[in-house]
Amino acid sequence: MYGKLTPEIVDELKRIVGEKNVTVSKDEMEDYSHDEVAMSERIKHYPDVVVKPGSTEEVSEIVKIAHREKIPITPRGAGTGLSGGCVPIYGGIVLSLERMNRIIEIDEENFTVTAEAGVRLMEIFEAVEKKGLFFPPHPGDTSAMVGGVIVTNAGGARAVKYGVMRNFVRGIEVVLPDGEIMEIGGKLVKDCAGYSLLDLFIGSEGTLGIVTKGILKLMAPPPSSLMLIVPYNSLHDAIKSVPAILKTGVIPISLEFIEDDVIGPTEELTKKKWPVMRAKAYLMIIVDSTSEEEVMNIGMKLTEVCIENGAIDAFVIDTRSKQEELLEFRGIFYEALKENMAEILDISVPPSKIAEYVEGTKRLSEKYGISLPTYGHAGDGNVHTHIMKDEGWEEKYEALRKEIHELGISLGGTITGEHGVGLTKKGYLKEFEPKKVELMRSIKRAMDPDNIMNPGKIVDI
Amino acid sequence: MYGKLTPEIVDELKRIVGEKNVTVSKDEMEDYSHDEVAMSERIKHYPDVVVKPGSTEEVSEIVKIAHREKIPITPRGAGTGLSGGCVPIYGGIVLSLERMNRIIEIDEENFTVTAEAGVRLMEIFEAVEKKGLFFPPHPGDTSAMVGGVIVTNAGGARAVKYGVMRNFVRGIEVVLPDGEIMEIGGKLVKDCAGYSLLDLFIGSEGTLGIVTKGILKLMAPPPSSLMLIVPYNSLHDAIKSVPAILKTGVIPISLEFIEDDVIGPTEELTKKKWPVMRAKAYLMIIVDSTSEEEVMNIGMKLTEVCIENGAIDAFVIDTRSKQEELLEFRGIFYEALKENMAEILDISVPPSKIAEYVEGTKRLSEKYGISLPTYGHAGDGNVHTHIMKDEGWEEKYEALRKEIHELGISLGGTITGEHGVGLTKKGYLKEFEPKKVELMRSIKRAMDPDNIMNPGKIVDI
Known part of the structure; x- marks a missing residue:
């Protein structure tokens, strides 16, 4: 059972981040109740409070309160996600990183940029370009924030040659579920010192801690x-x-x-x-x-x-x-x-199976009478099928969606290549990969025993 | 407390893998009591039995016995490691993967090779070259085996452009500490389905399960x-x-x-x-x-x-x-x-700090009167300093070794860039990164509650 957010706790939060950076007004919290996923009306959920810290120390203080009071805490970047990962389904605190928007350093010798979690990707692109450098990953929405693209392991079209976010994160600063601040990695290219905590946090969708800073790898721009x-x-x-x-x-x-x-x-x-x-x-x-x-x-x-x-x-x-x-x-x-779409899917299959996958979706499209336009990353097998809101789609949606995912799995694929599990694919993960979900749950329980960090995402405890 | 290996259990093992693939003879077990790390006499340890399974199913059966009897089980590849990672310090079973040496498939459409854990890297190089393909990672000793280079996240000189093993592992088959066989990843380029168990097993040095198969990424050879x-x-x-x-x-x-x-x-x-x-x-x-x-x-x-x-x-x-x-x-x-070396170290620093690091080792060399020849990967900051057996080295070794590692850490470095923690760097990991060791221990306990999988490596429980 989670603790309740009392007026006293709200006052405590205000003392940490300043009055104007805490809101409990329903109107002002609307933006923080959903992400970009279509059908968001069905899955949106309001937090009890939105808090906007200005520093890692403030994040740590807030998490310590959540830890003490057993209040759910959902970190949030730009809210450009496509799987409901930042929706606070158990209420509690939404911790928005929007004010932590400083680019701390561009290191031209080690080819790294260090940025706070709330810096937008487009700002990274611009800043490094000024120094004659280049940041290759390019997820669809460049208003996404550094923290968000790290914890969702964002991909994008340039992954064929340069890889996904995972390949460009050299280090992070993270606030753990007990409020402790930890630095992982650094400006290092090679690091073999035990289990890769860095890779565990990349793609963890805010369920193991709050990434407050990233050290990202840069390159020289291709001439x-x-x-x-x-x-x-x-x-x-x-x-x-x-x-x-x-x-x-x-x-x-x-x-x-x-x-x-x-x-x-x-x-x-x-x-x-x-x-x-x-x-x-x-x-x-x-x-x-x-x-x-x-x-x-x-x-x-x-x-x-x-x-x-x-x-x-x-x-x-x-x-x-x-x-x-x-x-x-x-x-x-x-x-x-x-405009006319129910959902963009994110199945990833072995590249050689793309045609077979798309042909399969065409059969399903005919069977259900719902159009399923598709485009995607031919070089890496990540295929975006769109379920359109054609007539009668509401009744067919669940069954059709499931059949598309089963098709992907049957071809050696995975339910998500770059959008993450979040809320909207949690059921499939459990159904298709029960033993892996057990391992993930054991990791989640070990690292966040009170289940306060973005609960209800990826796996249920 | 661990269980005892009884003659009945040895018989059971023989029934699984065949009599000739089980040995308890001290002579025959010598090869399995150490790895390539210099000073191995100091850290070598004999197992109670060496078992050589021929298939994943046999590995699973063996692990089920170890699980049932609470007997430590240390997986072993070619034994080319440089940090004592495959030394069975608690005795028990050494599970050698040497008989699992088949290349299962080279997939020319998805650019992957699937190989059992006991295939040597040089065999991979040769087999893919015949198909006009190329496997970039190139750790120093190409007699290393696929399973070993995956679980140590091996590096090598080509990491500057192509990256380390982690960047070339698409999928693994792993036998978990309870004997269950799990496939993780596949021929996928992008996979965001929850915590990256793949990245957790890569670099886990056999402490979370036994990697029995790898699906590795290939490329076209550069013209x-x-x-x-x-x-x-x-x-x-x-x-x-x-x-x-x-x-x-x-x-x-x-x-x-x-x-x-x-x-x-x-x-x-x-x-x-x-x-x-x-x-x-x-x-x-x-x-x-x-x-x-x-x-x-x-x-x-x-x-x-x-x-x-x-x-x-x-x-x-x-x-x-x-x-x-x-x-x-x-x-x-x-x-x-x-010939005249006590140990090869494996510190990794931000690339811009290499000169400062090497100058630091020169000061230490003078201070201790021990020569410290150095070479390394300038492009990625992974520096191999060699502690030589100059006169009186035995007395100075521990203090000198520690000062070199402290130097690396003070420059933003890590104690190991590509050789792994194993046994020989476990103490430093605990000393320099106590909180991370706590997280790693909690993960180890969650995934291997009886601590039977290569116990005493990376972290102590």
Whole structure:
């Protein structure tokens, strides 16, 4: 049983962070009752109080109170998550990291940026670019905050070459469930000192502690890049090209597949035309390299490989402005579908199984009479299927959703590639991976015995 | 208290794996009483029995007996470790994976190799090369086995560009302390389904379960590579070049620093001459790229950068045979020092701190009158200092060793970059990181409540 948030505790919180950084007003707390997941009306939940600390020490003080009083505490970044991970389903305290928004250091010798949890990714991009450096991970919504992208192990389209957040976190500062502040990792490239607590916190969705600071790995920006749009007569052909591309020794920054049925709604929304010929499916490939010349050579090589593997044609997009236009177009798919969408799914399968997976969703789409437009990361097998709000969707939603996930699992996949388990996939995790859930529960109990840290996410205790 | 290994249990083990795969003979068990760590006489310990299962099911049966009888069980690969991780300090069962030596599948579409735990790295290299593929991680001793390099999160010289083992493990099969067989991960590139059990087992040194199979990520081999040997008047100058090199946007495969004092003993041992001019310090740089021409361009660019940053000269080694000769020379440093060496240390510091660290070890070398030749991975800050058996070393060893580790910690470093904690660094981990050790202990207790899995390694319970 959790403790109750009394007026005395609210006063105590105000003394820590200042009166204006504590709110119990329902109106002001609305923003903190949900994340970006569609259907949020169904899963939104109000906290009892929202607290906005300005420093790690303040976070620690707040957690000590939650620990003492056994009050649930749900950390929150920008709220851009897609699985309900920051919804305070047991009420209690929402601890928003929005005020901890300082970039502390850009270390040009060790290629790291140290930032507080509330810094937005777009701010990181901008700050490091000014120093001639580059932060590769690029999740869909760059207004996401550092703490959030660390604890959800965010991915994005550039994971093919550069990897996901996990590969770019060198160190964290974390406030443990008893309020103790711990630094894990640092500016180190290699660290083998026992169990990787760093990797345990990455992807823990705030259930083991509150990440207050991150030390992220930077790189030099690739001198040259180039985009290819490659149309195919079928998705199957497009997917078949992927291993052939990777076998050339070129690892693209991103290697996305697009089915034509997302192009129409996007054109409508953006009032812009898809700039190349229309076909059933496309690969959108971005490559980078050390020189302009080399990147053109790579472009020619990949064009050849794609044509050999059934592409209709290949269009080189070599001007920066045209590339950006296309990236914007790609970025808008989700927005274009969102209006009429019940949920964006996040299944990840072995890359060779993408076509089989998408064909399976087409059968399900016919069976249920619900459209399921799909796009995703062909290079890494992370496929975003959208369940649309077609007629009668409410009655079919649960059964259809489950069948799609079962399809992914049957192909050697996982229920989430980059959005996390949160609240909305907790049931599947338990159903498909009962023994792993047991191990995760034992870890959660060991590290947060009172179950106050973002309770009810990933696993139930 | 642990249970006793009775003759009845030995018979039971024989029924599982066959009589010839169980031994209790002291002579035959000698090989299983230590690893490669120098000073092994001090830390070697005999098991009560060595068992060699031929399949995961047999491993599971053996672990079930250990679980039932509360007998310690120490998994063992090739025994090439350098921190005593596979020494059965509480006796009991050594479970050697040497018979589980099959490469199960090379998947050319998903770029993975699936191998049993007892396959040697050199066998992986050879098998994937035949398929035109490439496995980048390259720890010093390629006779190491797949299971061992996974559970120690092995590193090696190629980590600068490609990362350590952790970055190349897609999935594992593991036998848990209760004997249950679990598959974690798979051929997936992205997986966010809860706490990363995969990353918890990677680097767990056999203390949480026995890894019986690994699914490892492969790549296409880089079409062209080139080596540079760059002499400097001081190590400080050499280290100063490193961020300048990385800022060009080129990430070398490997970027090693060498001090001249390891060259002499290596020349003596190999009867070969160091092929370029002698100087105080060197960088050995290997780069790869998509074409012969591009790799030459990169070589010229890096030469320029090194000269600008104080290099005396730069020698391009562009023939394959000469490159191999030099790599062999580099590989032999450890062997050359080994004869007269007490221990190879494995401290990892932020890359910018390497020079400061090495200068610190020079002061300690003078203070103690013990030579401390050093080489290491300049690109990733993992520095191998060797404590030599100079006169009177026995009395000075403990104090000197501790001061070196304190130096590393004071520079933001960690006690082990790639060799693991095992037995020989357990005391330092507890001393330098008491709170983390508490968290690790709570995880160990949660996952192995009877403490039968490789007890006494990483942390004590």
